[in-house]
Amino acid sequence: MHESCGVFGIYSPSEDVARLTFFALYALQHRGQESAGIATADGKIIRNYTGMGRVSNVFTEESLRSLPGRMAIGHNRYSTSGSSRACNAQPILVSNETSSIAVAHNGNLVNGEHLYQELVSLGYKFNGTTDSEVIANLILASPGNSWEEKIRHTMRRIKGAYSLVMLTPQAIYTARDNFGVRPLCLGKVDHGWAVASETCALDHIGAEFIREIEPDEIVKIDQNGVQSFKGDASHKAMCIFEYIYFARPDSVINGKLLYNTRLAMGAGLAKEHPIDGDIVMGVPDSATAAGTGYARESGIPVVEGLIKNRYVGRTFIMPDQRMRDLGVKMKFNPLPQVLDGERVVVVDDSIVRGTTTPKVVKMLRKAGAKEVHMRICAPPIKYPCFFGVDMATRRELIAANKTVPEICEYIDADSLGYLSVEGLVKAVGLPRENFCLACFTGDYPIPVQLEMDKLGIENLANIQQNACEAIEDA
Numbered sequence: 001m002h003e004s005c006g007v008f009g010i011y012s013p014s015e016d017v018a019r020l021t022f023f024a025l026y027a028l029q030h031r032g033q034e035s036a037g038i039a040t041a042d043g044k045i046i047r048n049y050t051g052m053g054r055v056s057n058v059f060t061e062e063s064l065r066s067l068p069g070r071m072a073i074g075h076n077r078y079s080t081s082g083s084s085r086a087c088n089a090q091p092i093l094v095s096n097e098t099s100s101i102a103v104a105h106n107g108n109l110v111n112g113e114h115l116y117q118e119l120v121s122l123g124y125k126f127n128g129t130t131d132s133e134v135i136a137n138l139i140l141a142s143p144g145n146s147w148e149e150k151i152r153h154t155m156r157r158i159k160g161a162y163s164l165v166m167l168t169p170q171a172i173y174t175a176r177d178n179f180g181v182r183p184l185c186l187g188k189v190d191h192g193w194a195v196a197s198e199t200c201a202l203d204h205i206g207a208e209f210i211r212e213i214e215p216d217e218i219v220k221i222d223q224n225g226v227q228s229f230k231g232d233a234s235h236k237a238m239c240i241f242e243y244i245y246f247a248r249p250d251s252v253i254n255g256k257l258l259y260n261t262r263l264a265m266g267a268g269l270a271k272e273h274p275i276d277g278d279i280v281m282g283v284p285d286s287a288t289a290a291g292t293g294y295a296r297e298s299g300i301p302v303v304e305g306l307i308k309n310r311y312v313g314r315t316f317i318m319p320d321q322r323m324r325d326l327g328v329k330m331k332f333n334p335l336p337q338v339l340d341g342e343r344v345v346v347v348d349d350s351i352v353r354g355t356t357t358p359k360v361v362k363m364l365r366k367a368g369a370k371e372v373h374m375r376i377c378a379p380p381i382k383y384p385c386f387f388g389v390d391m392a393t394r395r396e397l398i399a400a401n402k403t404v405p406e407i408c409e410y411i412d413a414d415s416l417g418y419l420s421v422e423g424l425v426k427a428v429g430l431p432r433e434n435f436c437l438a439c440f441t442g443d444y445p446i447p448v449q450l451e452m453d454k455l456g457i458e459n460l461a462n463i464q465q466n467a468c469e470a471i472e473d474a
């Protein structure tokens with residue numbers, strides 16, 4: 001399972017926008033670590049700089065100085081579509097004889113392949129294999145007398161999840177899909193405006209949070225300020241994994257501080273799955289708050305039983321199984337002095353394929369834990385996601401193929417308890433209709449996803465992989 005990307009944009013003529021974007025991308029690094037990029041514009045041209053790796057690996061003083069301008073957009077990538085290669089790093093910059101636009105995208109299109117084939121048949125040339133390049137070319141090709149008309153036209157054609165930031169030589173545009181699957185918010189800086197995937201990026205650059213970008217809304221930012229072009233925001237389906245895992249605990253989404261919702265998830269788990277234990281610990285960092293919530297509700301003391309090496313990427317967002325296996329071993333160091341002889345209640349955010357959890361349980365037992373009781377903030381994940389979170393196929397999802405007692409046996413825990421869908425929604429504290437819960441329930445907000453399931457997402461991944469290799473060979 002992998003997550004989505006981080007996007008950021010800023011309009012501020014009096015500031016070093018490339019540097020501010022660099023720091024905002026730093027704050028959003030948890031959303032993607034494969035590649036990063038910044039595009040700037042000065043009213044006449046767009047400059048773009050992208051590279052593989054984390055923000056700090058990609059940018060130097062020199063590269064930041066090569067990006068002057070009064071506005072900028074930036075992107076941290078995890079490969080939600082297309083492979084992990086330099087040709088797919090974003091922002092994607094496309095041009096024709098009269099105009100150019102840079103696009104950074106968080107999400108995944110369900111009809112991206114179809115639109116790609118259509119554009120290729122019309123003679124469009126692609127450098128990579130991402131949905132983002134499809135979106136950028138579609139905008140360029142769309143009818144309309146203004147960028148907002150072209151973007152709206154494109155939004156009527158693309159289906160799926162997208163939080164977009166776009167840069168033309170004269171303005172920044174931002175847009176969100178009509179379900180609002182991925183977060184996107186607007187902030188104010190001293191002499192301008194900023195947009196970001198999460199409020200934590202606004203905090204880090206000293207911007208004030210103003211509001212969320214609404215589903216189906218386009219926002220234009222230039223020297224005239226902020227202009228909004230609203231659409232139909234009546235069908236919300238935000239990915240609930242933003243609350244469980246993806247977003248940082250210091251971010252606020254829909255008025256909810258994620259730290260508090262994770263505390264409530266842990267408390268909910270303690271109510272739904274109580275157990276006699278000596279100590280409680282959350283798997284760091286994503287389940288730390290939930291561990292505290294479980295401890296508060298149950299009265300069992302909370303400890304740190306695993307220390308995380310923060311400089312190794314999250315296994316969740318590493319792109320293949322070999323790297324994921326390596327990552328688990330490099331990521332945690334157990335504390336035998338804390339764990340020895342104890343009945344340990346371990347709170348974690350989710351179990352997807354079931355590759356990480358048995359290793360954590362084994363690690364804790366080896367460190368002396370007498371009993372290991374797993375408690376999981378997400379309900380069993382039984383269905384794949386087509387909104388940009390790589391749950392892979394149903395075949396790989398452990399809860400699609402095993403019962404809870406079977407999973408408990410497989411991970412070698414003494415007991416296992418998942419938070420219910422109702423308990424999860426209650427912990428978030430917003431109406432159930434606001435969320436996508438499809439990976440738990442199979443109830444997809446976009447019916448076409450089921451068609452993709454029938455076609456087989458592996459098939460689609462192979463097509464994209466082959467296309468990327470063909471481009472690189474050429």
Ligand code: SF4
Nearest residue numbers: 239385387436438439
């Ligand atoms: S299917 Fe699951 S992971 Fe995908 S958008 Fe919906 S809630 Fe998020």
